[in-house]
Amino acid sequence: MPGDVLADARRVEEDRAMVLRVAVVDPLPLLRHGMIAAITAAGYGAEETDDVVSWAAVPERRIVVLTVQALADWATLDEVCRGAPGNGVIAVLDRPQPAAYVRALNSGAVAAIPRDASPDTLRAVLDAAVDGKSLIPTDVLRALTRVEGRPDADADRTPSSDEISWLRQLARGDSVAELAGRSGYSERMMFRLLRDLYARLGKRNRTETLIHAQEQGWL
Structure with a gap:
């Protein structure tokens, strides 16, 4: 019986990896490879790509884990979200203030995490994204529900x-x-x-x- 349960679990993980591909985009090889290892350990098919916009713009469901540091990264996030609205994008924030979370979500990301997040946090956010859910910190939820026009709501503008x-x-x-x-x-x-x-x-x-x-x- 235990052997059957383990075999079933392995089959589920293999099916998940075959169905869903995850691209990791981060300029630091050590961190990029660490995220790929964590995602692979969770049972998904993780990989690198030099052209994330083209990688995401395919007629199949995919997830992109994209680090956002510079202005150009925000432009890439916008382009990926516009070009592949059916796919999920998880923004990895170098500066994880609530305004950055709100900006990422408004751009079309399904979730955002700090760049120094633990592997367990990355896996939890990824699992939620795959299930059509989003794990969002409480202070970010408060920022999202503030009345438009208040200073905090306009800060990122x-x-x-x-x-x-x-x-x-x-x-x-x-x-x-x-x-x-x-x-x-x-x-x-x-x-x-x-x-x-x-x-x-x-x-x-x-x-x-x-x-x-x-x-x-x-x-």
């Missing part, structure tokens, strides 16, 4: 110093290509970052954003 610099350059007539060259991004990535900024500020395009920036005194 304030551009960073880099983003304000971009807006000032756009306002004086510089092109996106020029911004990209100065910032060290490709022109395509610069477009993504600006699009993310416009959306986060609740504006549809560059013109609306610059008018808003002028009204806020950022320019």
Whole structure:
């Protein structure tokens, strides 16, 4: 009997790994491999990918575990969530403040965890995501339910110093290509970052954003 139970459990894990694939994206190899080991131990098929947007945009259910550190990572998170809305994205936050959780969830992530989360926490969040649920810290739930317009609810809408610099350059007539060259991004990535900024500020395009920036005194 015990042998049969173990065999059944192994078959369940094998079926789970075959059905669901999980991609792990993190710039640090040691941490990336540690997350892959934890996910594999939980019975899922974990792997690395150099192009997470293309990897996620396939006609089968998949999970992406994506570390978010820089502005470009937020743009990637947005693109993965838009390009593969049927898949689950777990954001791994380098700075796990409630505002970062809220931003990740508003971008389309199904859950978020701190970058220093334990393997047990990662497995629990992953299991919940697979079951169509989300494990969210209490302070993040409070942030999500705050009335729109309060300072805490609007905190993540304030551009960073880099983003304000971009807006000032756009306002004086510089092109996106020029911004990209100065910032060290490709022109395509610069477009993504600006699009993310416009959306986060609740504006549809560059013109609306610059008018808003002028009204806020950022320019």
